[in-house]
Each structure stands twice: as structure tokens, then as C-alpha cells.
Amino acid sequence: MRGLVVGRFQPYHSGHHQAIKNILGEVDELVIVIGSTQKSYERENPFTAGERIEMISEALKKDKLFGACFLVPIADVGENAVWTKKVRSHCPRFDVVYSNNPLVKQLFEGEGIQSKPMVSKLKDIDSTQVRKLMLSNGEWRKLLPKPVVDYLSSIKAVERMKAIAKNEEKF
Amino acid sequence: MRGLVVGRFQPYHSGHHQAIKNILGEVDELVIVIGSTQKSYERENPFTAGERIEMISEALKKDKLFGACFLVPIADVGENAVWTKKVRSHCPRFDVVYSNNPLVKQLFEGEGIQSKPMVSKLKDIDSTQVRKLMLSNGEWRKLLPKPVVDYLSSIKAVERMKAIAKNEEKF
Amino acid sequence: MRGLVVGRFQPYHSGHHQAIKNILGEVDELVIVIGSTQKSYERENPFTAGERIEMISEALKKDKLFGACFLVPIADVGENAVWTKKVRSHCPRFDVVYSNNPLVKQLFEGEGIQSKPMVSKLKDIDSTQVRKLMLSNGEWRKLLPKPVVDYLSSIKAVERMKAIAKNEEKF
């Protein structure tokens, strides 16, 4: 049995990681769709698709879960009604979608694909909060898997985010 | 003589319908451009182009006006200066644009196309207000032509809009 | 019951028209998808979406069939696997696809939509042949419904096609 989860992972945090570990207790393999890959170096989307692949894979490898996962970056299409079809066309086939988002559930159920809730003990972490803490020199490191913290340090993530925050507009 | 009106029709309400009936008293045929077709399943744009075609055509059929209309869905182009040209290229030729929007008037007049105001006795209805009432279980049904109300019920529109509202972000 | 046909209609000829009349003997309403709307003023695609709407509607009106049809222009998406979904999202719902194209049949059947063959007594007409005859001053007028011939004359179609043929490249 193969599951699918969708996220932007800006950045990948311990809430994501815990939920994915839980799902991997239920399914044999998991497709992790990394969404909005056409966005990067923006306030809400600081990291490139490649960097997000790297964050997630480092965390998965540490827990020996990388070999059970497919990491699939997918750019947005304008139209949500068409987006589920693009996901299906770009991913290996899957049996069930894990999501707490009622829209995602509706869209996939409209395609005849079953959905289940995502459960994480750490569900009160969200990426917006993590990005805020990173900008304010807060305690963000506690909220991310250790390999992600190390990776973000190696690419000077905080410095980049502050540069973006100072001037969102390119010009 | 052929007229043209432009709308997003999210959803098509009685203000739209009254204005279109008025215009059809002045012109033989009417091109109804359904704009922003690349958007759907979003808070401001809950319905697909196909669903909007269906709403409008049900209302027009009831009043025996469908055979005098062309329903033309058109996706946005980024650049407004180019958009009028796209409209002209995707629609059967037309003689006059009906609009109360000063920008639409300017853009078409810059192309040498005459514009006239849209008049509706029900002009205090707008789609934003309708969507709000739908989300809050308000009295939205009074503001829409009966066939549109029936159609929206058949596709469980309110349920969809609430799912979208709960979580705009896909992920 | 509502059917759907897909064509580029460059131009709309009597083979198309005969097939559509046949289908309208079987279904109540017909969605006519005008494909590749993003192409015009090219050798294989000389006419705009608006011009194609006009051709088809003139022919349908003459036979009092316009009020039973939805003419829906749809731009190509790169990916064929996603295209059927876009068609479904941009058209009013339909019950059956009429097509002789094995790929179209497969794609829609993959979405759970039934398909039937298109039958036309005039099936040996095709648009490529019509365009060739137009360029060579051949007997193209016999192959098109009379209202389409009149419309093409009114927009000086042959003159345009010769200009395009002389120099496909814009520069």
C-alpha cells in the first residue's frame, strides 16, 4: 500500500516529520509531494525545491526511512480543479491521501481517491511560526529535526530570510 | 447588432441576470465573456469555468435567451494592455461593450470599440456579498435566479466553499 | 443526455457539420470543444477562436441547432494526461464523448467517461485538404456549409491564408 502527503515544507519541521513517521507505520511506501516548487527566495517560500528535497531526505535518512519514500516536487497550476490530476500524473500511483485539509480531501475524493487524516503528536508546529522565529532569532531549532537544523545552517538560511524580509519587492 | 459583457460570475446572480436581460432589449445577440477561467476552488473563485457556463445557461434557458448568447470562457493574461486583444481574438466580433468599469471602458475605447453603461435595477447585488452569505448560511438564495440556486445545490456549492474557506492554502 | 465533441475546426467543414447533426439526433445537448485556441494566423491554424465560434454558430443557426449547443474554446495544455481534466473543468458536465480518435477515447475512458464513434456520411473531408484547396484556388466551397463559406469570404480568409503560407516565420 502506498500513501501520499502534500506540503510546501518551508521549512520541513518536526510536525511534518512526526506525521510522516506515523503514516509510514500504516503504509509500505509514501509519496511526499513538495508543492509550489516554482516559488523560492520569497518571504513565505524562502527555499528552493532542491533545498527542500535535501532537508526532507536528510531527516528521512537519519531515521532510515528514505528508501520507503518518493520525493516529488510539483509546481502549482493555476487551477485547483486541474491540480489533483497533475499530482496523479507526476507521482507513482498511490492508494490513499493523508491530509487534514478539507479542500484537498474534497478534490481527491472527487477523483475517487480515499483520504485519511494526518496525525502528529506535534501538530501545534507550523511553518509560518518557524519562519517567524527564524527571523526574530527565536528558538526555532527546537522545532525542526536535527539534520534539518544542520542543513539550514550550512546554507545560511537565516541570513537569506532576513535579506528577503528586508525587501520583498525585487526592485 | 452584437454586444459584449465581461464578468467572473462567481456566482452568477440576479444583478448580472437583470443587466443581461436589459442589454438583450438593445442588441440582437450578446457575447458573455466568463473571465479568470484559470481559477477555481479558491475563496474568491470557487467555481470552475464549466460550472459557471452551466449556471448562466440554466438561467438564460429559463428565460428563452440562451439562443441569443455566446458564452465564452477566457483565461486571464498577465497584461491588461494585451487582454482586450485576447478578448477580441477569442470572441465572435461585437459592436459595443457594456460595462460600468472605467478601466474596461478605457481599454476597449483605446481599441476603437464603443462602450455603454450596464444598467440593472438590482445593481446593489455583488458576488462578494453572495459568497459571504453562502459561507454564513445567510439568505443568499434570494439574490440568485432560481435555476442557479438549484444548480448550486446540486453540486453542493456551500459545502465546497466552506471547505475552501477553512484552509485556503492547499497544504 | 449531453454529448461532447472535440475539434480544431480549421475550418469547420461539412464533415464536421454532418457528424454534429447526427450526434444531435442521439443527445439533447452537445458541448463542442474548440481546441488549440491559443493558435491563430498559422498555416495549420489560420483562424482565431472567435472566428471559429462564428463559423460554427452560423452553420448551427441555419439548421436551428445553435440553442442545443455549447461552444467552448479551450487552449492546449502541454500535458495530454492533464488535458481531459481541463476539458471537464471548462465544460458543462457531459455524459458521453463522441470521437474516432483512439487516444481521446483512452484518455476519457481513463476518467470513467464513456465514448462513442462519430459517424458522418461525409467522412472523407478533412480540414487539411480544405486548407490546401483554399491555398490553390481549388473547389473548397463545396466542402463547407454555405454559411461558413460566406463567413470566410467576409473575412478574406483565402487572402490571409496565402499571406501566412508565403512566410510562416514571423520574421
Added chain:
Amino acid sequence: MRGLVVGRFQPYHSGHHQAIKNILGEVDELVIVIGSTQKSYERENPFTAGERIEMISEALKKDKLFGACFLVPIADVGENAVWTKKVRSHCPRFDVVYSNNPLVKQLFEGEGIQSKPMVSKLKDIDSTQVRKLMLSNGEWRKLLPKPVVDYLSSIKAVERMKAIAKNEEKF
């Protein structure tokens, strides 16, 4: 030595012009990238790429600087990480980027291109402020080079901006 500056120039004001004159004291030639060319007739982006070329070139010609500049309009790409590459591919080669924007600096330095700050005595002018004054019949004319003021009058810029402001949404 050739420099590069990036701006949206909505509109081109005396702060831009002063900074460009300063840079032209340091470099032989200057590439002026006009960004977001896919936007026009919007509240934040009222002018087309062509109009912006015209404004800037009128101001440069008056000061006999036009022959030392390349005006290169470039549409946005979704992804900022890819945008610098597009700039490099669409512009004549350049040696140094002038920018006060930390993100632009980081992106170009990541490509191995040196950056310097832009200095203008008039740096407290910004385009947002100019647009506001234009809408409120304020003293905007003092903030723009004389040839730009004349050009904006000739295209009835204020009238257009008021039409846009009245109704941002097209429909």
C-alpha cells in the same frame, strides 16, 4: 566597464534618474532592466513596458545619456532563484550590479557577480509615493524629470490611473 540596475519604474522618477546619472560617472555603459513587463494597467503597475521605455529614454536623451544605456524589458519568472539567470541571458554581459536590495545582492553574488550600492541624493523619492500623489492631484510633477512629466501628460496618465483605481478588478 558595464553596470546593471533593475527597476520597475512605475513611473521613472528623479530618484531613479539621479542614481543612474551617478552610476554613469563610474561605468562606461549601463544596462537598465525594466522589470515586471508582463504587468500594466494595474494600480501598482499602471504603465506598459513600452511606456516605461519611452519615459526613461526621454529623460536620458535630455541629458545626452541615452547612447550609453541599454534598456532591457524583462518579464518576471515565478522563481526568484531562476530570475537572475534570465536577467543574465537577456542582457548584454555586465560587470557589476548596482542595488540597495539585499536579496538582489545575494542572488547575483550567488552567481559570482559583484554588487555595489546605488546612491542618490534624492533617495527619499519612491514610486509608490509618486503614484499616490498622482491619484490625489498632489505635487507629483516636482518629483519626476521634466521629460517624464511631459510624456505622462501626453498619454493622460493621471486619468488612466484614476480609472484603474476606481475598480482594480476587471469585472
Added chain:
Amino acid sequence: MRGLVVGRFQPYHSGHHQAIKNILGEVDELVIVIGSTQKSYERENPFTAGERIEMISEALKKDKLFGACFLVPIADVGENAVWTKKVRSHCPRFDVVYSNNPLVKQLFEGEGIQSKPMVSKLKDIDSTQVRKLMLSNGEWRKLLPKPVVDYLSSIKAVERMKAIAKNEEKF
């Protein structure tokens, strides 16, 4: 050390697989870019991105190589000069590109990335030849890793390719 290879993999054959096994003798990890993901159900591009991910991963898993690879689907950008930047932005960082294509080598070397030739004992296999054999009921099964043959059978690949071949044009 991490390498990168690029292919369309329509389909993934034993020449690809042998070359990838050879590279994995030289590097610790390999990024496999699956290109032209926006194409599917076309004569030259019969398989979706998801199907290609599945083919490749099945073959890699059989040889216990899946855990050392990143499979990254990337859509074409129009402009080749910008494409290398997109590859870098969508992939985890890599140290060396393996390619026999002089253009790919030039493009990456222009970005300061080293390239090495791809070596395969089976280098006389190419995807065009495989597709031809599939259409003509030839001996294609010998040219593909066993898990790919099984997968292609499970999705009725030959039947699909014949449907596409019969009528490339959608309409």
C-alpha cells in the same frame, strides 16, 4: 560525492540502467533528473512523469540502489540558457554531471560545474529504437530491465502507444 544525470526515459531501458549502475560505482549518491515532465501521451513521450518515476524506481529497487538516488522530475523551460539554473534550483546540490551530450556539458560548464562522460556497455540501445519495437511488436522486452517490462505490461503500454500512433493530433 553526488552526481547528476539527465534523461527523458521514454522508457527507461537497460542502457540507462547500466550507465547509472556504473556511475553509482563512482559516486555516493545520484540525482536522476527526469526531463520534459510536461509531456505525456505523445508519440515521442508516451509516459507520464509518475510512470517514469515508477519504472526507474522498480529497476533501482531490484538492484538495491533506490536508497542512493534522488528522482527529480523537471518540466522544460523554453530557454536552454535558463534550464541549467532551474535544474540546480530543483535538485539537491551535486558535484558532477554525467553526460555524453556536448550541449549539456557546455551549459553546465558555463555554470562552473564539472562534467564526465556516461559509460554504458549497452550504449547502442536508445529509447527511439525501443519505442519503434514496441509499436511493431518487436523484441523490445530484451532491451529493458525486467521490472520495467513488468510495469509496462501492467499499464498496457503497448496498447496506449498504438492508440497514440494512430492519431497524434488530438482531434
Added chain:
Amino acid sequence: MRGLVVGRFQPYHSGHHQAIKNILGEVDELVIVIGSTQKSYERENPFTAGERIEMISEALKKDKLFGACFLVPIADVGENAVWTKKVRSHCPRFDVVYSNNPLVKQLFEGEGIQSKPMVSKLKDIDSTQVRKLMLSNGEWRKLLPKPVVDYLSSIKAVERMKAIAKNEEKF
């Protein structure tokens, strides 16, 4: 009076240059549209927009014509009927189009813009021929303005074109 010419300039040759010099005898200023800027590193489109700007400007500077010209790179839009509008929106206003292409003439005349033939004593040079000679080590240098030859040497144009020719497909 301001004229406009359109070309892909792959590469800019003496036929182009002679024609432009002739036009500059008739008009005060000339807009030179560099088309298909989204293409580069392809067999038919080996050079980036930036490189083409550089070729043309070097040739114009040598003849002291650069200050009378606007070089405007414009990406293709799919639809030719919309393309003229995009040209008008991206260029400073112009009074007359110089072109020998009947389609370009028709499209601009449909917009109410006058066109004139381009005349060059060297009109038997075309870019396709130049590219062939470059690939075959023929006498291409005679067909290009001296500064363009020098520029092409400086970027190792022949070497690049041979790399592209060897393998058009990226993979």
C-alpha cells in the same frame, strides 16, 4: 517619425544591417524588435537575447547609429493575433512598420498601422544560410558586419553551434 522592424537575428547579418541603415535614412528613430527571446541554445536559435542585443549594438555603434535605436527583446506569445498587441505594448510608440513579410503587414494593418517594404542591397543573405556556413566552416565571416564577427568569435559561437548540432535533444 519612428519606424519598427522585427527580426530574430540569429545571427545579425549584413543584410539586416544594410536594411536598417536604409530605414534610418527615412525615419528619425527605429525600434528594433528582437523576437523569440525565449529561445536560445537551439539549432535555429543558438544565441540568447542578450547576445543578440550585443551583436546588434556593436554593429550600430560602429556606424554611430546606436543612439537612434531602441532594441526591444520580446518573447513569443502563442497566438499571432495577440502578438502585434504585445509588440505595441512593449515598444515605444511607432509610426510605421518595415517588413517584407505579408503576414506581419496584414497583422499590423489590421491594427491600423501602416507598413512599408524593407529594402536591402544585400537581400540575398539570410540567417539560415549563415548558420549553415558557420557549422560547415564556410565563408560566413563575409556575410556579417565586422563587429558581429568579432563578437561571435569572443563567445566561441561556432563551437557552441557545433555542440548544439551534435545533439539537439537535451538528453
